[in-house]
Amino acid sequence: MEKATEKWASKVNQLIIGATQKEGGTRNSVIKVGGATTLPFLHFEGVIPNSPVIAMEVWDMEPPDWPAVLKEPFGDVLGDPVEWAKKCVNEYGADFLCLRLASTHPDTKNNSPEEAATTVKKVLEVVSVPLMIIGCNQAEKDTEVIPAVSEAARGENCLVGIAVEANYKTITAACQSDGHSIIAESPIDINLAKQLNILISDMSFPPEKIIMHPATGALGYGLEYTYSIMERSRLAALQGDKMMSMPMVNFVGQEVWRAKEAKASEQEVPEWGPIASRGPLWEVTTAVSYLQAGADILVMCHPKAIDSVKKVIEELMKKE
């Protein structure tokens, strides 16, 4: 019996997030993602130079819909992005943060681009890990906010988003001029994903600085669609499709903590077990599934879940 090894024509792009002083930024460390020459964790047929990473979510306002189980680990820092970021790094050992500028959404506080930029600056000052910065996921408002925050983080080589078909031009231009990488998101469709990558690259933005977000579905809420799109994207990358070779991100926390399984109280669904571990387990299972589909960056919320998934990644990176 001879091992079944595939010969892949190409590999996933490698990308660095964060810039140290030497590279013109102020980070103490950088994050490297991508670069694999094979499918997830198949060490026998290729190199996987970088293990998948987890970015911990920090909001610029108190999340209105988080259940108590998720709020509890953060206690009183929830309304304060600076303290929150510090807590993630110092207490929970986060080496990568995702700053979500939710307060800029017209339906929440409708904060101005300038306010958002100030927040970004402050967070960059107090922590020295690399940063992912995302707007409020409202395409139109993001076109105002992202240029401002991108500028505020100039030189830090952040991962900035989220660019969608409706606003990619503005966001690409901002990332381009401030030296950031970009997150390109499309609604669970591999062709739309590729088309957006092409449109962004056609603006002479370097394809190696794009991260794809194939729209994450939580476990039980369309996970399988995203899962298959990611498997197909990864196969396309390895087969040499340059417009599909981008590393992939999943916003696991954001989706999971909206799911009934993570939020419903024990009174409501006694047969589902205690809420304290139910939510984190839902987040872990979702994250672990996406690891197998080819996720390079997982954006997560619950410290316990993050901790567990880190261990899983460690195990998966073992060759034997």
Added chain:
Amino acid sequence: MALTGLEIYKHLPKTNCKKCGFPTCLAFAMALAGKKTSLDKCPDITEEAKLALESASQPPMATVTMGVGENQVEVGGETVLFRHEKTFYHPCAIGITLSDSLEKEKIIERIEKVNKLKFERVGMFLQVNLIAISNESNNPDKFCDAVKSATEKSNLPLILISNNPQALEAGLKICSERKPLIYSAKEDNREAMVDLAKKYSCPLVIYGKNLEELDSLSQKVVASGVKDVVLDPGTRSLGGSVQDFTQLRRLALKRGYRPFGYPVITFVNGSDPYQEVSMAATFVAKYANIVVLDRIEPEEILPLVTLRQNIYTDPQKPIMVEPKLYEVGTPNENSPLLVTTNFSLTFFTVQPEIEASKVPSYLLIVEAEGLSVLTAWAAEKFTPEGIAEAMKKAEVEKKLSHKKIIIPGYVAVMKAKLEDESGWEVLVGPKEGSGIPKYLKGTWQ
């Protein structure tokens, strides 16, 4: 290797006689290639062609059945490495361990807890499938007691785990008619295990501590006449196992390597629930056909059975969204009400357009078998009657102070009929999603 429609066609009589129930030989060939019919439906096929086609259509991975009756479990029979290539056919079975060294009451307690691991999710019934009784006591009598309790208290198929053929035989005597899975044939007890499997005609697990050992054992066991075989390649690190399972699946499917053309079983136990669930989840995704774990808390099992359901959903079925009333933004009783079908692409085009319009709205999604507006309308699956019924079900009249509903421009013709059916005023919206913002901001107001 699977043949294409044309390759199969070449072997058929090419008379288009329609006896097979298909309009042409090529249609029959294409259905055969898609495994949607069987060769014996064509009465005129030659022996030669039959031979050529049958060998090509032999499945690369055997399907193994455990248990009988309605709790019977089938695993294996997979034909692809990735679900998007076709689909995964037989959902990975999830088993729970039961040690015979527990006290009798504890055993019963555990079985009853396992029996309760049933969940209903979006109309699907999810549950664990197997009880794996292990002879940890090393005492055949205790093993028999545990088997007896399990057969009495539960209808789930069993896995009988022991290194001792006597203990296994004693257990088999009790439950062989329920077709348990025998665990396992190893290098040193192979013959005894093969005899048991044959005598009681039950499926047998072959255990090899690595792929090489598994390979040679599998060849020997199969040569001695056991057909229903499950493979256990032993345990190693999570990363190591994923790689081994991938090898097994690839060798079976892509290389047609017969010794590995069987379902795979694995046992997980982690240092804490998170690790154990993570391992099990990983194996549900990457290539185990049976996963057995120790944990039995509902919060640990629910995510696993949900994941299994997700991964084993047929991706070729049209992607649908749940038919119901959706809120886009925070609509109030004066907000517009739009209606469309439950085809996900339609939904994902319409919903963001409404969002972009910044007019908070209600979006009523009507069951139309996942077809787009025009197709559904053409096939009479998106009808005024259906919409009126969905409106009632969603109690739109309680949510809105007006009585106006916006239909897609493509089905303008149903305006009058829907007005009769529902008693609401029907407004004709734009044909394309892209026209929605303008419509909501302009015409609607």
Added chain:
Amino acid sequence: MEKCKIIFYPWKKEVTVPSGTDLLTAAIRAGVNIYNSCGGEGVCGRCKVIVRKGEVITEPTGRLSAKEKKKGYVLACRTTCKGRMEIEVPPESRLEGLEILTEEAKAKRLVGLYTPAEEVEKGPEVALERVFTHGPLSTKLYLEPSPPTLEDNVGDLERVYREIRKGREIPIMQMGLANIKKLSKLLRDSSWKVTATLGNRNETTEVVLIEPGDTTNKNYGVAVDVGTTTIVAYLVNLRERQVLGAKACYNPQVDFGEDVISRIIFAQEKDRLEKLHHVVIDAINNLILGMVMEHNLTLNDINGVACAGNTTMIHLLLRVPPEYLRKEPYVSTAGFMPVIRAAEVGIKINPRGLLCCIPGVSSYVGGDITAGVLASGLDDLSTPGLFIDLGTNGEVVLGNKDWLVCCSTSAGPCFEGGGIKWGIRAMKGAIQRVEINPSKDKVNLCTIGKGKPKGICGAGLVDCVAELMKSGRLNRAGKLISESSKRIREGEDGWEFLLVESKKSLVDQDIVITETDIKNLIHSKGAIYSGTEVLLKRVGLSFQDLEQVFVAGGLGTALDVEKAIMIGLLPDLPPEKFTFIGNSAIAGTRMCLLSHEAMRKAEKIAGKMTYVDLSTEPEFMNNYTASLFLPHTDINLFPSVKKLIG
């Protein structure tokens, strides 16, 4: 009841209707054909008319621009009349070519309510004119049977049969009782000199008619292509195998819905099947009558009609309820309709003349496609080839002499000008060539008939989009790049590209291409391309395996292959592999009319063609979204375009 009189300009057609009637209905009554794509629902905005005089009640609509409203434009279907009024139908709303009506045509118009026939080109003779043995649907034989004697005392009928069978292999023959009753007297009155008209009726040969004397030089037939939008008819001399004339008109069923599905639904209600049936028969009768008169023939000289059409059209033509065509599992009443007497459905030719319909394959692939394949010769190739019909249904057939598979891609009406702001059929005044000079930001146009443009046809649209791409004015997602040209501006329907300034157009308005038009074209071309991909994959072939590609349809002859490849409509193959065959349905129908052998061949084609339902093909959706890009999401499928756009 109060009445009101309406005059429609420019034809000055008058009609009196009860007040409160909507203008669209009134127009139809008056025999004025106005675009009404949505069937009078006030949605499509195609039925614009100008109120010159009189009072109207009109519903508010977003389909008219402020400018138009000021000029007195209203939507005919949303406007009701009051008292006496004068209405002008502007050129863009006329469902007609602008041909000046001849006296003769006017006369014919009085016969039926519907559109007069326009002269059409006989069409390009199909490149591969297939040679079939001459054996028309109806044959005339001059007979001089010897009179009976005491020895030779077989009956008159057997005597005629015996004479016919001399030197001919005709196993089954029959004659109707009506003819038999007259037979003995007729034979004797004409001193045993008669002409027999033989009809091929399924497997039997019928002696359709016995006439005194020799009339063999008067044997004509008509081939008809009943399209969803257009009906085309050829007058054929069956003896000489010659096409004498060709005429076309709009399918008047258009008034009751633009696509087949709307018509099926329309037909489901009481008396409406009748109506659809009658209008199409009327139209065919008009076409036939027109040609017969022009060639100084009589209706009696027409002995057979062969028809091709999609399955719905044939059902409606024969007045067979089409209801189940659109319901799962989508089956037709019959794919192979028997040969019947034309008079049975009201077609006015020789009362004993026959009507045969070219057999179809499935509910969504009809006899027009069978005929097209027959004409193209796809079923004779030894290596696989492709047949693409660029029409509303966008049927694609793949195969060779051993096997055929087909599908219907529902491409939509944009190749025929439907769903396009300034879209029109390939008629006089239609823009069909576009060239953009990028440095001067200038547009060069070429219209059919060389006059001032009044709209753009399918071929022109393809040209235009390819040129916009090539000149860097359109990105690959089909969005206009506003910085790239002064001609790009925000119009009332969003971004648009100015093709013709109002002063240079026949309609006194700017003719533009909107982003929505481009999107519609992308959807249509995507459907055809991805449908083809799925067919290929279904049998395990690739584009590279194709030896020949036949492109049929109304815009076929005027289509620039390279531009069609550029936008991803046709696969990127060497141009010499493509053959344009124009209206192949009528060509194939004519063959069947002239040759029994061709008809048998058509039956064989229909019988062996395997229909693939794209809606049940899981890959179709994915391929389809991949093709909704210019030319395609995967540019590597279009190497020649990749080179061009870098």
